[in-house]
Amino acid sequence: MRTLMWFCGLAAVAAIGPLAGAQPIADSLADYSGTQGYRNWYYGYSKYTSGTLGPFQQLGLFSNNVWYRAEGGGTSYWTSIWKGGQHPNAAISTGGRLGEENWVIRRWVAPPGFLQYIHISGSVQKQSITGGDGSVFHLMVNSGNYTNIFLVSNDLTAHTFSQDICVAGGDRVDFIVDPNINDQYDSTNVVATITGPIIQMPVSTSACPGAWATFTIAT
Numbered sequence: 001m002r003t004l005m006w007f008c009g010l011a012a013v014a015a016i017g018p019l020a021g022a023q024p025i026a027d028s029l030a031d032y033s034g035t036q037g038y039r040n041w042y043y044g045y046s047k048y049t050s051g052t053l054g055p056f057q058q059l060g061l062f063s064n065n066v067w068y069r070a071e072g073g074g075t076s077y078w079t080s081i082w083k084g085g086q087h088p089n090a091a092i093s094t095g096g097r098l099g100e101e102n103w104v105i106r107r108w109v110a111p112p113g114f115l116q117y118i119h120i121s122g123s124v125q126k127q128s129i130t131g132g133d134g135s136v137f138h139l140m141v142n143s144g145n146y147t148n149i150f151l152v153s154n155d156l157t158a159h160t161f162s163q164d165i166c167v168a169g170g171d172r173v174d175f176i177v178d179p180n181i182n183d184q185y186d187s188t189n190v191v192a193t194i195t196g197p198i199i200q201m202p203v204s205t206s207a208c209p210g211a212w213a214t215f216t217i218a219t
Ligand SMILES: [Ca+2]
Pocket: 132, 133, 134, 135, 179, 180, 181, 182, 183, 184, 185, 186
């Protein structure tokens, strides 16, 4: 074993081999529950107005294994999250729901003291090709947007995503579905896992707050 000290910041670092034995850290399916914060997962949404994504707000109602906004007993907005997917609400809403653009967010928060390079991966897929204008998936870490996948209305393909990134305690990994223009047929499967620690080079960017990290390299 050897120990490596390196700076987890914006600078590129020299290439080294991967760290053996990355372990599961989070699993959106296995960790899913009706308790906010369980295994560091939170279920919520942000209002999107005039090009700005507002603050994260937790969904307040858990019923029949689905998270909803509490207003109207969960029937005022489509905004919802279930074990394998999520549904946004749009300013141009459908089915009698209120018009308000909600980007629905499945969030994992790095626990206190966490400082690792992690591997985030998963897949997203529309549930229906019946109609609507599709939905958009975003992988964001804090305010950084790493992946956008536009799921067009007639596409049932499972699209995969993958991102290696350094995160520190309190950093937020967000799996987001936005409705595009309207929210018709926007049920979207979202499955994600996080493993780590990993060191995969080259590293040219990082959202990790500047800090020295110590990694032990298996040899
Ligand atoms: Ca849509």
